[in-house]
Amino acid sequence: MSLQLDFPAVLERWPSFLGGAALTLELAAFATVLGALFGTLAAVGRGSRSPLIAGACKVYVETIRNTPLLVQIFLVYFGLASLGLKFSAFTVAVAALTINVGAYTAEIMRAGFEAIPRGQIEAAEGLALSRLQIYWHIILLPAIEKVYPALTSQFVLLMLASSVCSQISAEELTAVANYIQSDTYRAFETYIIVAVLYVILSLVMRAGFWGLGLVLFPRRRRLGTPL
Amino acid sequence: MGGHLNINHLMFLGHGALWTIGLSMIALIGGGIVGFVIALARISPLKSVRIASAVYVQLIQGTPLLVILFLGYFGLAAIGLKVSPLAAAGASLTLYVAAYLGEIWRGCIQSVPKPQWEAAEGLALSRTQRMMKVILPQAIRIATPPTVGFMVQIIKNTSLASVVGFVELMRSGQIVNNSLFEPFAIYAIIAVVYFAMCYPLSLFSQKLERRMGRGRSNLAPA
Numbered sequence: 001m002s003l004q005l006d007f008p009a010v011l012e013r014w015p016s017f018l019g020g021a022a023l024t025l026e027l028a029a030f031a032t033v034l035g036a037l038f039g040t041l042a043a044v045g046r047g048s049r050s051p052l053i054a055g056a057c058k059v060y061v062e063t064i065r066n067t068p069l070l071v072q073i074f075l076v077y078f079g080l081a082s083l084g085l086k087f088s089a090f091t092v093a094v095a096a097l098t099i100n101v102g103a104y105t106a107e108i109m110r111a112g113f114e115a116i117p118r119g120q121i122e123a124a125e126g127l128a129l130s131r132l133q134i135y136w137h138i139i140l141l142p143a144i145e146k147v148y149p150a151l152t153s154q155f156v157l158l159m160l161a162s163s164v165c166s167q168i169s170a171e172e173l174t175a176v177a178n179y180i181q182s183d184t185y186r187a188f189e190t191y192i193i194v195a196v197l198y199v200i201l202s203l204v205m206r207a208g209f210w211g212l213g214l215v216l217f218p219r220r221r222r223l224g225t226p227l
Numbered sequence: 228m229g230g231h232l233n234i235n236h237l238m239f240l241g242h243g244a245l246w247t248i249g250l251s252m253i254a255l256i257g258g259g260i261v262g263f264v265i266a267l268a269r270i271s272p273l274k275s276v277r278i279a280s281a282v283y284v285q286l287i288q289g290t291p292l293l294v295i296l297f298l299g300y301f302g303l304a305a306i307g308l309k310v311s312p313l314a315a316a317g318a319s320l321t322l323y324v325a326a327y328l329g330e331i332w333r334g335c336i337q338s339v340p341k342p343q344w345e346a347a348e349g350l351a352l353s354r355t356q357r358m359m360k361v362i363l364p365q366a367i368r369i370a371t372p373p374t375v376g377f378m379v380q381i382i383k384n385t386s387l388a389s390v391v392g393f394v395e396l397m398r399s400g401q402i403v404n405n406s407l408f409e410p411f412a413i414y415a416i417i418a419v420v421y422f423a424m425c426y427p428l429s430l431f432s433q434k435l436e437r438r439m440g441r442g443r444s445n446l447a448p449a
Contacts, residue, residue, distance in 0.1 A: 066425035067418045068386035078410035163291035174293055187301035191294055199289035
């Protein structure tokens with residue numbers, strides 16, 4: 001029972017590790033931006049007056065939130081293939097992660113919309129703002145400001161969850177690790193390094209979102225509310 | 228390719244589904260015990276214990292479960308222990324669940340109103356008595372809805388144990404798919420089974436949350 005670790009043998013592959021980390025960030029960035037848009041649309045749809053649209057959005061959110069990401073990725077991967085559509089594994093990964101994080105974003109944004117006091121919307125109507133203006137200035141932006149912390153931690157979780165995309169051989173950090181460990185036979189060391197890299201990535205993302213929050217919501221900064 | 232989906236395949240998937248439930252129970256119980264210790268350590272009077280537990284939570288919450296599973300699987304092998312996929316998956320999920328449940332429960336313990344702590348202290352209860360008799364009974368009520376909600380995450384996350392070769396629902400689906408090669412149909416069935424396990428828990432968690440919310444609004448001053 002002796003543990004012998006040989007980190008130098010694995011660490012000499014550092015360019016691959018860093019490349020993998022960059023790909024993971026890229027994957028997470030695409031899925032975050034697309035998922036935020038998609039999820040916000042779904043949240044708006046859930047509040048729609050048409051029962052068809054509201055019902056469809058509810059089914060989407062509940063289906064995604066109650067099935068594993070791994071199953072969703074396989075369904076998208078093989079689903080697109082069975083339709084005869086050929087995409088790179090990376091594109092499929094972005095699509096699957098977008099669909100996944102969209103559902104969580106929708107649920108968070110819905111909470112944000114519900115937290116907008118009815119009186120503010122009535123006041124805006126009284127001031128003869130157009131429906132679009134009301135949606136943008138009175139509902140959407142303040143809602144995002146309210147749920148910003150919840151949204152950003154969801155996006156960090158998404159970055160971590162993107163490791164699952166290695167299962168459809170999309171290029172990212174965990175896939176790189178799988179390749180290196182099968183090449184060097186140093187599995188334990190490889191995954192320790194990868195774990196450290198993921199911790200660093202999540203710290204970087206949190207710091208980035210915190211900074212972005214300071215820029216986006218100056219009012220919040222003035223009030224001293226923690227982001 | 229290899230014939231059609233028949234009753235034997237479905238039996239095999241059902242067997243996998245039972246293991247998904249079994250692994251979820253292992254993760255919940257193991258993670259619950261360790262998580263309870265973490266929650267108490269996070270609010271310990273000793274600074275070193277607080278910092279150590281906070282570091283643990285940060286490290287686990289900053290690492291994907293998939294990587295933790297690989298670490299458990301290869302790590303236990305590296306120190307010379309021959310481990311079954313069940314032991315590796317159970318141990319990894321326990322560590323993972325403990326970090327999240329510990330953090331959820333810490334929040335619940337700390338959200339017990341401050342006067343309750345002070346009153347218990349004023350009654351000269353020891354720290355243990357205060358926890359056991361005053362704080363925890365109230366914290367458990369607050370903790371129930373988020374814990375039930377987190378059980379959904381546990382069930383979904385056990386699907387990752389398939390990558391270390393543990394035959395739960397996801398892996399049994401992959402095995403059936405290897406003989407039939409009808410991936411879309413099979414993974415759709417798998418998704419439906421997961422949904423059937425998770426959705427009732429989600430609804431139950433929401434119901435508990437609403438009930439709690441109602442209780443709180445009754446207590447609020449008019």
